[in-house]
Amino acid sequence: MKKNEEVQFEKDQFVEQLFFELESRVKHYEGVTEAAIPRIRLIDTIVPFIITCLITLGFILAIN
Amino acid sequence: MKDKSRLIANEVKFGFLPANKQEREFGFWDLLFVQSGFGIAAWCFLVGGLTGSVLNATDSIATILFGNAFPVLLIVPIAVLFARYGVDTFIGFRSALGYRGSDIFFVIFAVLNLGWISIACFMVGESAAKLLWVLGAGEFWTARETGAPIFAIASFFIALFVAFQGPVAIKWFTRIGVPSILLVLIGLIIVVAFKKGPAELFAISPVNSYDSYNRSIATALEWNVGLGFSWLPYIGQYSRLAKSENAAFSGSFFAYGVILNIAAIMGALTSLLVASLYPTDWMVAIGGKILGILGLILLILGNVTSAVLLTYSQGISFKTVFPKQKWWIALATTVPAAILMSSPSFYDAYGRFLSMISYVMAVFGGIVIMDFFVVKKQRISLRDLYDRKGIYTYWNGINPSAAISLILGTAMYWWMYNPIQDTANSLFNILGAGIPAYFTAGIVYYICSTYLFHYDKKQLIKASQEKSFI
Numbered sequence: 001m002k003k004n005e006e007v008q009f010e011k012d013q014f015v016e017q018l019f020f021e022l023e024s025r026v027k028h029y030e031g032v033t034e035a036a037i038p039r040i041r042l043i044d045t046i047v048p049f050i051i052t053c054l055i056t057l058g059f060i061l062a063i064n
Numbered sequence: 065m066k067d068k069s070r071l072i073a074n075e076v077k078f079g080f081l082p083a084n085k086q087e088r089e090f091g092f093w094d095l096l097f098v099q100s101g102f103g104i105a106a107w108c109f110l111v112g113g114l115t116g117s118v119l120n121a122t123d124s125i126a127t128i129l130f131g132n133a134f135p136v137l138l139i140v141p142i143a144v145l146f147a148r149y150g151v152d153t154f155i156g157f158r159s160a161l162g163y164r165g166s167d168i169f170f171v172i173f174a175v176l177n178l179g180w181i182s183i184a185c186f187m188v189g190e191s192a193a194k195l196l197w198v199l200g201a202g203e204f205w206t207a208r209e210t211g212a213p214i215f216a217i218a219s220f221f222i223a224l225f226v227a228f229q230g231p232v233a234i235k236w237f238t239r240i241g242v243p244s245i246l247l248v249l250i251g252l253i254i255v256v257a258f259k260k261g262p263a264e265l266f267a268i269s270p271v272n273s274y275d276s277y278n279r280s281i282a283t284a285l286e287w288n289v290g291l292g293f294s295w296l297p298y299i300g301q302y303s304r305l306a307k308s309e310n311a312a313f314s315g316s317f318f319a320y321g322v323i324l325n326i327a328a329i330m331g332a333l334t335s336l337l338v339a340s341l342y343p344t345d346w347m348v349a350i351g352g353k354i355l356g357i358l359g360l361i362l363l364i365l366g367n368v369t370s371a372v373l374l375t376y377s378q379g380i381s382f383k384t385v386f387p388k389q390k391w392w393i394a395l396a397t398t399v400p401a402a403i404l405m406s407s408p409s410f411y412d413a414y415g416r417f418l419s420m421i422s423y424v425m426a427v428f429g430g431i432v433i434m435d436f437f438v439v440k441k442q443r444i445s446l447r448d449l450y451d452r453k454g455i456y457t458y459w460n461g462i463n464p465s466a467a468i469s470l471i472l473g474t475a476m477y478w479w480m481y482n483p484i485q486d487t488a489n490s491l492f493n494i495l496g497a498g499i500p501a502y503f504t505a506g507i508v509y510y511i512c513s514t515y516l517f518h519y520d521k522k523q524l525i526k527a528s529q530e531k532s533f534i
Contacts, residue, residue, distance in 0.1 A: 018387060025082050036148070037307060038309065039309055052134055055129045055134070059129065062127075063127075
């Protein structure tokens with residue numbers, strides 16, 4: 001096999017493998033929740049929200 | 065050579081495919097450290113330097129904290145999308161922008177990334193020129209117009225070469241570069257803490273403030289908002305590997321919205337102390353000859369590493385969007401950055417560049433957040449993100465709601481502030497421009513996708529699940 005053909009063959013094989021793997025992973029995500037990770041809850045966002053509020057308050061006080 | 069190709073192929077596969085449970089290695093602390101290490105670089109010191117050139121110490125600290133934390137809080141919820149579905153930025157955004165729309169966003173990202181690469185490389189060039197000046201070299205090699213561009217372009221090609229070598233070379237570079245920039249930061253903290261007392265430091269007036277106080281605040285805020293929004297295309301690369309959605313959300317918020325501010329604040333305070341906004345001037349001015357040389361060497365190492373990471377990141381993103389393209393073509397997309405380094409003009413226009421970033425990322429941020437959380441109610445079809453003929457085709461691959469939001473968000477930003485001419489209307493001094501553009505784009509997107517271009521999402525998602533890629 002010539003070098004160019006060899007490279008093309010490896011490239012095609014790579015893309016084919018990629019889409020085969022993609023199909024299996026997408027099915028996994030669609031079918032079961034095993035791949036799923038713990039969901040975020042509203043309460044988890046409280047600390048960043050409060051910190052931003054305090055920073056905003058500090059900014060308003062500083063510029064006035 | 066084959067090993068290198070295989071490693072790059074593995075990286076592309078890793079970036080292209082949705083991450084599975086075994087690949088999710090990052091908890092909250094990992095995400096905090098990795099993203100802080102990636103984020104603390106030239107851009108933080110420079111935005112701090114700019115802020116300190118127009119505001120005093122108290123206002124600089126308040127503006128940097130608010131200007132970064134607030135926009136980051138507005139965009140960081142999108143980390144949940146990447147964590148939940150395990151996909152990278154340009155695949156995840158297909159849901160909101162459409163397949164072609166996401167490709168267009170990638171092109172915009174790539175163009176803006178050239179700006180970041182050239183900022184990092186020009187700082188290397190300036191550091192090298194300054195180093196030679198300290199050592200007594202001739203004017204040609206030490207001038208900003210001749211020596212600095214030559215060293216900047218040389219450093220870019222070194223970065224390109226390292227990125228071309230693949231992940232192993234990058235790993236070694238990161239191990240040297242990230243600690244280097246952290247040492248610079250520690251040095252600045254020590255100098256700021258001990259060189260002058262707080263009373264004297266907080267009494268220093270800025271050297272380049274605008275005619276009115278409000279305008280100085282608003283412009284400095286816009287620069288920082290630009291840096292805050294700029295993380296939008298980078299959130300996905302680490303959040304998709306998070307062990308939990310909360311780790312992705314909180315880790316990204318604290319890294320980009322809080323920790324990075326330390327570097328920017330140190331930049332602002334040093335800029336006030338030295339009366340120069342350029343980090344290369346700070347090193348010799350505050351450290352003397354020996355420590356100055358050491359500081360410049362660390363700055364060179366840190367910024368070359370930033371250039372390597374940005375170049376590699378763009379290459380991998382290109383391969384993720386276009387997996388059939390060759391690796392050298394992916395990296396060649398960064399070569400135009402060399403043009404921006406050929407003179408100090410672009411580096412000196414960093415404030416305008418940040419404002420442009422603020423405009424672009426604020427508008428896209430408003431669209432993607434509104435799409436995922438309000439319009440799609442956090443439910444998208446993973447299969448269709450990958451199927452270019454799937455439900456995210458919209459109108460010829462572009463989501464019309466996103467296109468209209470982009471136009472109106474753009475109009476809002478440019479009506480408030482023209483970053484090219486640095487002219488603003490009176491509302492800019494109160495609201496800025498990036499944050500109103502974010503909300504305009506988001507609200508317009510909601511109205512368009514709910515009332516103008518409504519479609520039955522549930523039915524389409526169900527139909528798409530019956531299709532296969534192979």
